[in-house]
Amino acid sequence: MTIPTVNLNFFSDPVPFYCPACGRKIYADEALQQPCQHVVFTGESLTGNWSWHTVPLNKRFKENMQRRYTESAAAQTYPSFTNYLANLHIDTAVAIACEIMISSSAFLLSITTSDRGCGGMCHGTLYLIIDFDPA
Ligand SMILES: [Zn+2]
Numbered sequence: 001m002t003i004p005t006v007n008l009n010f011f012s013d014p015v016p017f018y019c020p021a022c023g024r025k026i027y028a029d030e031a032l033q034q035p036c037q038h039v040v041f042t043g044e045s046l047t048g049n050w051s052w053h054t055v056p057l058n059k060r061f062k063e064n065m066q067r068r069y070t071e072s073a074a075a076q077t078y079p080s081f082t083n084y085l086a087n088l089h090i091d092t093a094v095a096i097a098c099e100i101m102i103s104s105s106a107f108l109l110s111i112t113t114s115d116r117g118c119g120g121m122c123h124g125t126l127y128l129i130i131d132f133d134p135a
Contacts, residue, residue: 032126050120
């Protein structure tokens with residue numbers, strides 16, 4: 001399936017985005033709105049913040065990260081697992097989130113607005129994993 005890229009004019013406000021499963025507005029006014037049950041993961045490049053919106057997937061992610069921490073040289077670089085997670089780059093968090101999201105009913109969506117330049121939008125990339133059939 002081809003996912004289209006929509007290019008907006010420079011300094012255009014990002015268009016609202018609606019959940020493709022239930023139609024709830026999940027991105028509007030340049031901010032993530034209250035996510036519906038289909039939005040299971042969100043991340044934002046500018047702040048580097050990411051979070052799971054389901055307890056089982058958050059647990060699976062943390063277990064996967066704990067294994068990576070103990071099996072790699074990260075334990076020598078970071079003083080604790082908590083510190084390792086706190087310094088995890090958003091791109092890595094999203095890549096691992098996609099790896100553990102083993103479901104044919106889910107997909108990753110990214111919405112990118114300018115995060116460079118003077119003035120205008122400063123939201124970088126917003127990442128959403130949307131699951132049409134959340135547990
Ligand atoms: Zn929804």
